[in-house]
Amino acid sequence: MAKPALGRGLGALLGGSNTPGKPTTSAPAAITTSAAPVPDTRDRVQRISLNRIRPCSFQPRKAFSDEALRELADSIKEQGIVQPLIVRDRGDHFELIAGERRWRASQLLGLAEVPVIVREADDKSVLELALIENLQRENLNPLEEAQGYSQLIEQFQLKQDDVATKVGKSRAVVANALRLLKLAPSIQELIRNGKLSVGHAKVILGLPSEKLQKQAADKVIRDGLNVRQTETLVAHLQALGRATTSTPPSPVAPDANILDLESKLRERFGTKVRLKYAQGKGSLEVAFFSDDELERLLQIVGVKVD
Template sequence: MTVRKGGLGRGLDAMISETAVKPKTAVTKKAAVRTTKVTKKDTEEKVKEEGSVLIVKMTQIEPNRSQPRKQFDEDALLELSESIKQFGVLQPLLVQKKGDYYEIIAGERRWRASKLAGLKEVPVIVKDFSEQETVEISLIENIQRENLNPIEEAAAYKRLMEEFHLKQDVIAERVSKSRTAVTNSMRLLKLDERVQQMLVDEMLTTGHARALLAIENKDEQHAAAVKVFDEKLNVRETEKLVKLLLNPAEPKPEKEKNFAEDLVYEQLEEKIKGIIGSKVAIRRKNRDKGKIEIEYYSQEELERIVELLETVK
């Protein structure tokens, strides 16, 4: 991400690098970072050392219930937990004090993996943030690590707009994305909830989803999404499907039938059949043009019809 002077747009690493030193080489759990152990007795004193790396019991840490990310890949967590068992937690969690516990601002995935690894305590950096800053930092961290699914990311942008009254161009600057990217992301929230879930479950891509947005009827939109998934349509094919659904081809009007005229031609067919002795069909192109088809079923019958026509003068 682009480094800027001030503001959350500097990125998560820039925010904690002033106070936390990352180990340059792999280390064991016993020597991950130079830290201070925190107990209930001296919790309040250590909180005053804002920005320092502390060791805190897992039982004293809680996830941020309003953080943008709602889903965690279990396989990826298991893989991270195995790494933590071997090397420890290499990057401290970013937390803030909330009453008698610490709330995670950034690093919930590391916290979950540490629990799976059986750790009793983890390194943390304590900072004091406003609610808006908390949301922004969580959003930045997840976007930097590409951990958010498209709907989680869109919901986070929406919250920044509605709760904290940030404009889209300001949000775009904070997360180092274009304003168009933020706008397109938020448009996904207009999808039917069933289609949103398909996007979360990776049954559809964001390209498919954006194409389906043109269908306003929710049931029709969902039906189209299911068709896209079942038939494995690509984005271009999905766009064509949507266009066809929105602008169905008008059926060609049937030619107005003239029953009296049809009866005349049927009578003519029967008359020629009576003369030739074989089935005859009159094919009309228009009122004055057409062709006569005579059927035959053997070489002998063909020769008979030819001889009969030769007698006509």
């Protein structure tokens, strides 16, 4: 059985399936008309000024290789832009939906105009289609992919199952990608730069703090540990953490001024009083053991009960 295409693909943008259907009632053969057919403007390629195009804020891809852009610019210089950019009209400018690499390469060449196809699309569709384009071409690094999924979920209130269906991935793939966003920022940067693999990162996720995650990542990179060795390292660090937390902390000696103030409050209220204080903040707890005693305490602080 053939594997289904990824999500809706770019066909939703390129408009390849908009052939008009047959009319339900055929016109009599004797009747003819001289009216010209209405052209389908969805596929019409226009040339617009490059400086009227803006990048899309929903673009999941953030990193663009300078070397790859120069190679693409050389290709465009020789062959031209074979595939038009896909944009949407935003009034005073056009916003990219697909083709940011071609747009950037055209800027390097100093082109005045580029071929585009103008589409109507809401924000949700733009993000979804930008994700699909990059996933189909495997242009996203793991963090960009995860951030794209996260944006679909948070900005458009989608569930993981919905995202998986839209981009043609399994729910497990989406869930595992999203887990990477729980890593410490410093570890995410190592993944983004290709210094740490996703396999290593998933194991390091088992460590609770950024300090431990960074310690593990540094050792993985320094010693060239494989994923299995990283699992052993993380298990060791987890065991050390449990041993540390199981040791009861040393008791802190109470402040003499706090004890003195507690004593004065007990005398004033005639009941148990606990004062918590640290750096100008805290709480005062006054105990009572009956309604009558509560009424007595309220009278002491000047609160009348109706």
